Amino acid sequence: MDLFAGLWIGLQTALTPINMLYCLIGVFVGTLIGVLPGLGPAATVAMLLPASFVLPPVSSLIMLAGIYYGAQYGGSTTSILVNLPGEASSIVTCLDGYQMALKGRAGVALATAAICSFFAGTVTTIIIALFAPPLANVALTFGPAEYFSLMVLGLVCSVVLASGSLLKAIGMIVVGLLLGVIGTDVSSGAQRFTFGIPELMDGIGFVTVAMGMFGIGEIVLNLDHEGTTERKVHVLSSFMPTREDWKRMISPTLRGTLLGACLGILPGGGALVASFAAYSVEKKVSKYSSEFGKGAIEGVAAPESANNAGAQASFIPMLTLGIPTSPVMALMIGAMIIQGVQPGPAVMTEQPALFWGVIVSMWMGNLFLLVLNLPMIGLWVRLCMVPYHLLYPAILVFCSIGVFSLSNSQFDVYFLALFGFIGYVFAKLGCEPAPMLLALILGPMMEEYLRRAMLMSRGDPTVFLSRPISCVILIVAAAALVAALIPTIRNKREEAFQE
Amino acid sequence: MGILNRNPKDLWTGVLFTVVGLAAVYFAQNHPIGNAMRMGPAYFPTMLGTLLVLIGIALVLRSFIRSGLPLDRFALGKVAWVVGSILLFGLLLRGMGLVIAIIVIVIVSAYASQKFRWPVAVALAVGIAISSAIVFIVLLGIPIPIIGTWIGG
Numbered sequence A: 001m002d003l004f005a006g007l008w009i010g011l012q013t014a015l016t017p018i019n020m021l022y023c024l025i026g027v028f029v030g031t032l033i034g035v036l037p038g039l040g041p042a043a044t045v046a047m048l049l050p051a052s053f054v055l056p057p058v059s060s061l062i063m064l065a066g067i068y069y070g071a072q073y074g075g076s077t078t079s080i081l082v083n084l085p086g087e088a089s090s091i092v093t094c095l096d097g098y099q100m101a102l103k104g105r106a107g108v109a110l111a112t113a114a115i116c117s118f119f120a121g122t123v124t125t126i127i128i129a130l131f132a133p134p135l136a137n138v139a140l141t142f143g144p145a146e147y148f149s150l151m152v153l154g155l156v157c158s159v160v161l162a163s164g165s166l167l168k169a170i171g172m173i174v175v176g177l178l179l180g181v182i183g184t185d186v187s188s189g190a191q192r193f194t195f196g197i198p199e200l201m202d203g204i205g206f207v208t209v210a211m212g213m214f215g216i217g218e219i220v221l222n223l224d225h226e227g228t229t230e231r232k233v234h235v236l237s238s239f240m241p242t243r244e245d246w247k248r249m250i251s252p253t254l255r256g257t258l259l260g261a262c263l264g265i266l267p268g269g270g271a272l273v274a275s276f277a278a279y280s281v282e283k284k285v286s287k288y289s290s291e292f293g294k295g296a297i298e299g300v301a302a303p304e305s306a307n308n309a310g311a312q313a314s315f316i317p318m319l320t321l322g323i324p325t326s327p328v329m330a331l332m333i334g335a336m337i338i339q340g341v342q343p344g345p346a347v348m349t350e351q352p353a354l355f356w357g358v359i360v361s362m363w364m365g366n367l368f369l370l371v372l373n374l375p376m377i378g379l380w381v382r383l384c385m386v387p388y389h390l391l392y393p394a395i396l397v398f399c400s401i402g403v404f405s406l407s408n409s410q411f412d413v414y415f416l417a418l419f420g421f422i423g424y425v426f427a428k429l430g431c432e433p434a435p436m437l438l439a440l441i442l443g444p445m446m447e448e449y450l451r452r453a454m455l456m457s458r459g460d461p462t463v464f465l466s467r468p469i470s471c472v473i474l475i476v477a478a479a480a481l482v483a484a485l486i487p488t489i490r491n492k493r494e495e496a497f498q499e
Numbered sequence B: 001m002g003i004l005n006r007n008p009k010d011l012w013t014g015v016l017f018t019v020v021g022l023a024a025v026y027f028a029q030n031h032p033i034g035n036a037m038r039m040g041p042a043y044f045p046t047m048l049g050t051l052l053v054l055i056g057i058a059l060v061l062r063s064f065i066r067s068g069l070p071l072d073r074f075a076l077g078k079v080a081w082v083v084g085s086i087l088l089f090g091l092l093l094r095g096m097g098l099v100i101a102i103i104v105i106v107i108v109s110a111y112a113s114q115k116f117r118w119p120v121a122v123a124l125a126v127g128i129a130i131s132s133a134i135v136f137i138v139l140l141g142i143p144i145p146i147i148g149t150w151i152g153g
Helices: A002-014 A017-035 A041-052 A057-082 A088-102 A106-140 A144-160 A166-181 A206-224 A243-265 A270-285 A298-313 A315-321 A327-338 A346-350 A352-383 A388-407 A410-429 A433-456 A468-485 A487-498 B008-028 B043-065 B076-096 B098-110 B118-139
Strands: none
Touching: A002 A017, A002 A106, A002 A352, A017 A041, A017 A057, A017 A352, A041 A057, A041 A206, A041 A327, A041 A388, A057 A088, A057 A106, A057 A298, A057 A327, A057 A352, A088 A106, A088 A270, A088 A298, A106 A243, A106 A298, A106 A315, A106 A346, A106 A352, A144 A166, A144 A433, A144 A468, A166 A433, A166 A468, A166 B008, A166 B043, A206 A327, A206 A388, A206 A410, A206 A433, A206 B076, A243 A270, A243 A298, A243 A315, A270 A298, A298 A315, A315 A327, A315 A346, A315 A352, A327 A433, A346 A352, A388 A410, A388 B076, A388 B098, A388 B118, A410 A433, A410 B008, A410 B076, A433 B043, B008 B043, B076 B098, B098 B118
């Protein structure tokens, strides 16, 4: 009953004209960004965060969510048409999608991607509605020790599923936590690491860091590899899949959705890992495995449904536990905090309209994507042909104005430049920025929970192990870390990121 | 191949982490550390800084044993143009106003590309400046002067 009551509240919230409008804007902007090369969803959400602050919390989260899954979809469009993945999570779609386009079936491939994404989105919306409330109820009994352990788990998972060296990723987490310390200490009022600079009293804004490291850092990296990439667009024929196509689409879509939903819940997993996993599973079980890589429709259906399901399922830990599982979710948490909503299990009981509204809006957004995108493909094709050397100065302007408008200070603009440089250096050293950003956002909360837990236990650190739920969470975290060190899994992990 | 060249990425990451960790521990000592039950402002950063130093040392030591990829070339010129353009934007924004700041950031950053050509860059800069002025100042109402105080705005 709770479920239907919840979904009803959600429908009422999401279907107000103003929220529908923001959802539409979100998926539209998301697709646009997904189509443009060299701009990832994390950078996009960071860029548009300042603009969303003027909206009420529900509308702003609905719009940001729309940007996120719109970007997934836009990325697939360019994968199929020009063999250029707009997003990391649509890399695998290139394999068979582009081959289909070469065979003159680009329209069918695009329609398949849209239909499978919509199906996966619908199923995952129901899964979220089913599983989020019980999870949030469990989380309501959590004390500071459990929260601290949960954050440790979140950080550990972000490390395990990040690419590259584990030790470096852990180091990046510590760097992020230290960045979070900068500013006024909440309990004592001490000015930590501010060096007398008044602008640092409120700490370093995570939006600035995210834009610098994901946006600016990426631009410089792209300029490094600036070459001449030939882009050919294929003429679109019919969009309608044949009866044979429909039949071959069904089971890959189901498997992809399920896999995506499961992997999406795991921190650090999300859309990227889900799409890789779905493609390799499908290649193994499909009757048509010999056609893979040569334009098999299964090779589009499975990863497309998986990345959409994964993207949506990653909202579950974010909405119920307040734990971000990816940089984009971390930005959403940041957006909630700035909007005055304390992330965590209480969101569902205290702000049912926000919680259910965002969930239902995701389904609505998928519907928009389906209806909106097929007729607009011509526009997207033209957009992805925009040369990068004309595009990146515009991105820089957008980021700089966005950062300035956070608190109307040029100080933030200088920080943007600084973190752009730092992001470039870290990328050259092979250090992933995502765990650091996660840690920066979680850091101040973690310190508070650590302090409270230790105060309650009178300074006894075993409290994290003697409380059963906290202990289980820490064991899971330790297991995940150990698993990442086992050679076979480690090789698999490296394989997955190399392809 | 010397011992220092075996895994330069890990080596320099390790050095960087160690330096940052040491700095964190050093500057944290300006505040009371407290104890495990009542943690002072220095407790958490000292803990983190120490951990970071340990990770950094481990990375340095590991880089002597396990070989890895060489360091990519740093495209310092390109970084300088892009980062510099943002700094200039920050410096000029209030004094010269939005339009001139945008023209500067676009032309300076565009210079980082191999495909830079003056006429294209100038046209792009003017186009972005005008559309941004309309979107951000007229439509979104962000309080930035279109013409700055230094030139009589």
